[in-house]
Amino acid sequence: MKKLIVLAAFVLLSAFISSDVIGQCDAEGYSNACIPKLATGFNFLKSYKIDSESGAKDKIEFSYVFTKGTQYMINLCAGGQATDGLVVSLFDAKRNKLATSKVNGEFISAIAYPCNATGIYYIQYTFDGSATKCGGSALGFKR
């Protein structure tokens, strides 16, 4: 009986440790890594953590007020392959889709958007065949 309890405790502990390792997502690290990767001339505005919380979320969204006459850049950072299936899409206040980083099946790591209409925009991150469903992103601007 004592052996059984020890074995059960060991199994539970192993499961806890392994799920913790698999579920680890250093989204903050990725978002910080993305800041210096903004193209030259762009000033940093925001960094976003993209964490699916071990697959619990299938999309993560942030809003930001974009200003007419300003060009914005949103980039993506992830572990392993370039964007690891992370996709960023941009929507306007009326939910019209304006841009996506998945173009003809290819995952692109940055979007540049020259804004012509001041308003609230939605920056949406989704996972398309992503292994880790974890990453980071930075938003920059230039006039």
Place this chain on the structure above:
Amino acid sequence: MKYVLAGVFAAILVACGSGKKADDQAFLNSLDSVTTSDTAMDDALIEGILQGIPSPIEISVLLKHSGRKYDQTMLNSPDNLPKYNNNFKMALNLGVYGTDLGYTNIYEQNQDGIKYLEPIEQLAEGLNIGQFFEIETIGRLAANSKNLDSLLLLTTKNFNDINMYLSSQSRANLSVLLLTGGWLEAMHITCQLSSKDPSNKVLQDTIGEQQIILEQIILLLKFYESDENMASLLKDLTNLQTAFEKIKITTVYKAPTQEVVNGVVMVKDNSTTTVEITAEDVNNIKDLTAEIRSKIIS
């Protein structure tokens, strides 16, 4: 019951913390003024709106690019610091000074920018968020105009970290004030410049478009309107919003196009916006903004 639980949780946090006694007291003081219905949904909503408010740096860059000359007289004097002796005023004026620092940075006026470091440091210390300002590094970077990019990056990052921290500590009320102060100062600078150059359509449009941001700020302040100070600020800003109601913004949506150039998706935005704003509108907004700002900084 929720408040009792929150109080117990706060007490545990304070008991577990290694901070100074003054820090603990300020933390509790800030909790006293949190009067929103403290549900997780409200917190997430507040954080979401806060994240979406643009940085005042964007307006400073716009002003410089539109050819406006640097004018230090429009800014809040660092000598006003002793007037700010409660959390409400400290948070608002930290935002004001933050915008002023950004403005001096953008115009590479380091000798003026350095004067704002001490008040920023002291206000941040007073609000127990001093650990987020790398004042020494900022001072070193500000001493040389070649460091502009690094300086802007660091100051923007510091303010972002503060907002994240305050939200995580259920002190988003201070974030709202910081942001409101920063926005009002940027509005004040823009309005002053527009009054000196009334034919400048870019400045007029920029002022008109601020109605979108004001709407967001008012939404945030409404979460805290049971607090006397917050309610008074909300009343003033609602009055300002009335002046904005005369401005008409028309957006015509046209589907954008995109192509990949050098590994970046380059989008061509085909939508347009028209801002209908008169010199009288600008004047009203300028006066009301100056009135509210005067209450804040004095």
